[in-house]
Amino acid sequence: MVAADRISALPDGILQHVLGFLQADEAVRTSVLAPCWRDLWRTMPVLRITRRRVFVQSIRRFMDHLFLLRDRSGLLDALLIDCVRHLEDDALNINLWIRDPGTHCCARPRWCACPWHADVRGHVSLYPPLVSNHLTRLELHGPTLQAQYLDFSRCPGLKDLKMTSCKICTGVVSSLSLERLCIDQCSFGGDDRRRTRISAPRLTWLKLTANSGRTPVLEDMPLLVTAEVFIDDKSEDTCQYKDQGYCDENSCVNCYGSDDGSAGCVLLQGLAAAAELKLRSVPQAVLLDWRFCPTFSKLKTLLLDGWCVGTTDNALCILQHTPVLENLTLELLKVSLFVAQISMCYHTYHRSINVQLRHFS
Amino acid sequence: MEVDKGKGEAEETRKVAEADRDTVTLKSSDGKLFEVSKEAAARLSTVLAGMIAGGSIDDNGTDLKQIGSEALENVVDYCNKHANSIPSAALISSSISFNTAPFKEPEEWERKFVDRLSHDALFDLVEAANFLGMERLLDVTCHKISEMMKGKSPDQIREVFNIKNDYTKEELEEIRQELAWAFYDD
Missing domain, CATH: 3.80.20 (24 nucleotide stem-loop, u2 snrnp hairpin iv. U2 a'; Chain A)
Incomplete structure (x- = not known):
C-alpha cells in the first residue's frame, strides 16, 4: 500500500496523456475515481x-x-x-x-x-x-x-x-x-485492370513494397528525395518468361508485346528526382527497364538487387542514366556472371563510384 | 537488458572540463552529479536542448533543483540506453516519421526500463520527464501508468494509486447516470 496519492497530484496534461493510452470508454469511466478526475476525459487528446x-x-x-x-x-x-x-x-x-x-x-x-x-x-x-x-x-x-x-x-x-x-x-x-507515402503489402486492383495512378507532386519520401496486383503508375514527383520499391511475386507485373516486359507470347498477359520502353516508365519515370533509391524485385518483374527512362540527375545512392540489374545492357543503361551516382550497393544471391559484367561496365566508365557488394547465399 | 550502471552512476568526483566535451554534467536537487551524452540529452529533452544551444550548461554541473538524484539517475540511464538502442543515424533518416506518433507504445527495452521502478520512482520519473520536456520518456512512463489502470474497477484503481474517493454517494450515482453511455458491455 502506497502512502500518498501520487497520480492525482500530476498535472492535468500528464493525466490526459495517460488516459490516451486507455480505451476511450475506460478513460471516460475514470470520472468516478474522485472529483479531480471528473472532467479530465473531456479534453483528452x-x-x-x-x-x-x-x-x-x-x-x-x-x-x-x-x-x-x-x-x-x-x-x-x-x-x-x-x-x-x-x-x-x-x-x-x-x-x-x-x-x-x-x-x-x-x-x-x-x-x-x-x-x-x-x-x-x-x-x-x-x-x-x-x-x-x-x-x-x-x-x-x-x-x-x-x-x-x-x-x-x-x-x-x-x-x-x-x-x-x-x-x-x-x-x-x-x-x-x-509528403510521405507508404504503401506496404496492399493489393491494387479494381474491376478493370487499369493501373492506379499516384499523383503526389510534393512527395519527398516513398515506400512502395510487397504489393499485389498491378503496380501503380507514378506521376512526376520533383521533390522526391528517398524512395524504396520492392516488387515481389504477388505483383501482376511479372512475366512468366522472365522477360523485361516485351515478350510477345499471347499467353503472357502482363507484357507489353512491343519493345517501346513503356514498361520502364510506369515506375522509373516518377522516381527520377530521387537522391536515394532502393530497388528490389523478383526476377520476372517487368517494370525495371532503364533504357527509356529519364536521367536520374540527383541520384547519389542506389541499392539494387541482382534482378533489378538484369543484363549487362541494362547495367550500362543504369550508369548512363545516373551521372552523379556516388554509392552503389548490389545485393546478389551469389557471385554470378553479373558481378563481372557490372564491374567491367563501371571500369569502362572510369567513374569514382563506391560499389558495395552484398552476397546472400 | 541489464541495468547499465556505467554512465548513469553518480560521478562523485568532477571530471576536468575538456575543451570539446561530448557530455554534459547535471546536478540533482541533493547535489549529486551525473554525466550524460550531449547528443542524447539534446535529442531527447527539449529543455536540455535549449540549455545546450543557449550556452547555459554549467561544466561544474547544471543545477536541476526540481529533480532528486534517483530520478535524475533514471533520466540519465534512459538517455544513455536510448542512445545505444538506435543502430545508426542513417536508419532513422530513411524510416522518417512513420514511427514517431505521439502515442507510440514503448519498445521492449523501454518497458523493462520502467517495469523495474518502484511506485514512487515511477512518479518521480514522470515528473522529471515532464520538467525536462522529454516527450518520449513521458510516453513510456504514462503508458506504464495506464497499464496499471487497465481492466481494473474504480475501486481497484483507487487502491493501486491510493486515490481518496471524495464523492458523496449521491454524486457518484449522478455521474454514473450522466455517463451511462460509457458503461456499455464489458
Whole structure:
C-alpha cells in the first residue's frame, strides 16, 4: 500500500496523456475515481477504440455521446479505431468522426472529432472522400478503399499517408500536400485492370513494397528525395518468361508485346528526382527497364538487387542514366556472371563510384 | 537488458572540463552529479536542448533543483540506453516519421526500463520527464501508468494509486447516470 496519492497530484496534461493510452470508454469511466478526475476525459487528446475489433454499429452510441460531450475547443491529436465490420453507412460514420465540423452546411452533425492523426484498422469498406482541414496523418490498415476515397483534395493539410494490407480499388491516389507515402503489402486492383495512378507532386519520401496486383503508375514527383520499391511475386507485373516486359507470347498477359520502353516508365519515370533509391524485385518483374527512362540527375545512392540489374545492357543503361551516382550497393544471391559484367561496365566508365557488394547465399 | 550502471552512476568526483566535451554534467536537487551524452540529452529533452544551444550548461554541473538524484539517475540511464538502442543515424533518416506518433507504445527495452521502478520512482520519473520536456520518456512512463489502470474497477484503481474517493454517494450515482453511455458491455 502506497502512502500518498501520487497520480492525482500530476498535472492535468500528464493525466490526459495517460488516459490516451486507455480505451476511450475506460478513460471516460475514470470520472468516478474522485472529483479531480471528473472532467479530465473531456479534453483528452487521443481517442483509442482498439480493445477488440468492434462493430462500427456497436460503438456509434458511445461515439456520438463522446463527441457531443467532450470539450470541443481543442482538436484531437489522434483517433485510433480498430473495427471489424461494416454495415452500409459505416464508412460515412468513420468519415464523420474524422472530418471537421462546420466545414459544410449546418445539416451536418457538428460533433466530429477532427483529429490530426487518424488510424483506421479492420475490414471496413471506405469510399466517400474525407474532408478535413486538420488531418495531417492518416494510417489505414486493412480497409477496402473504393471510389474517390484516396482523392485527398479536401484534406489540404495531409502530409503522411500509410496504407498497409489495404485493398486499393481506387483509380487514383492524389494529394497536393502529401509528403510521405507508404504503401506496404496492399493489393491494387479494381474491376478493370487499369493501373492506379499516384499523383503526389510534393512527395519527398516513398515506400512502395510487397504489393499485389498491378503496380501503380507514378506521376512526376520533383521533390522526391528517398524512395524504396520492392516488387515481389504477388505483383501482376511479372512475366512468366522472365522477360523485361516485351515478350510477345499471347499467353503472357502482363507484357507489353512491343519493345517501346513503356514498361520502364510506369515506375522509373516518377522516381527520377530521387537522391536515394532502393530497388528490389523478383526476377520476372517487368517494370525495371532503364533504357527509356529519364536521367536520374540527383541520384547519389542506389541499392539494387541482382534482378533489378538484369543484363549487362541494362547495367550500362543504369550508369548512363545516373551521372552523379556516388554509392552503389548490389545485393546478389551469389557471385554470378553479373558481378563481372557490372564491374567491367563501371571500369569502362572510369567513374569514382563506391560499389558495395552484398552476397546472400 | 541489464541495468547499465556505467554512465548513469553518480560521478562523485568532477571530471576536468575538456575543451570539446561530448557530455554534459547535471546536478540533482541533493547535489549529486551525473554525466550524460550531449547528443542524447539534446535529442531527447527539449529543455536540455535549449540549455545546450543557449550556452547555459554549467561544466561544474547544471543545477536541476526540481529533480532528486534517483530520478535524475533514471533520466540519465534512459538517455544513455536510448542512445545505444538506435543502430545508426542513417536508419532513422530513411524510416522518417512513420514511427514517431505521439502515442507510440514503448519498445521492449523501454518497458523493462520502467517495469523495474518502484511506485514512487515511477512518479518521480514522470515528473522529471515532464520538467525536462522529454516527450518520449513521458510516453513510456504514462503508458506504464495506464497499464496499471487497465481492466481494473474504480475501486481497484483507487487502491493501486491510493486515490481518496471524495464523492458523496449521491454524486457518484449522478455521474454514473450522466455517463451511462460509457458503461456499455464489458
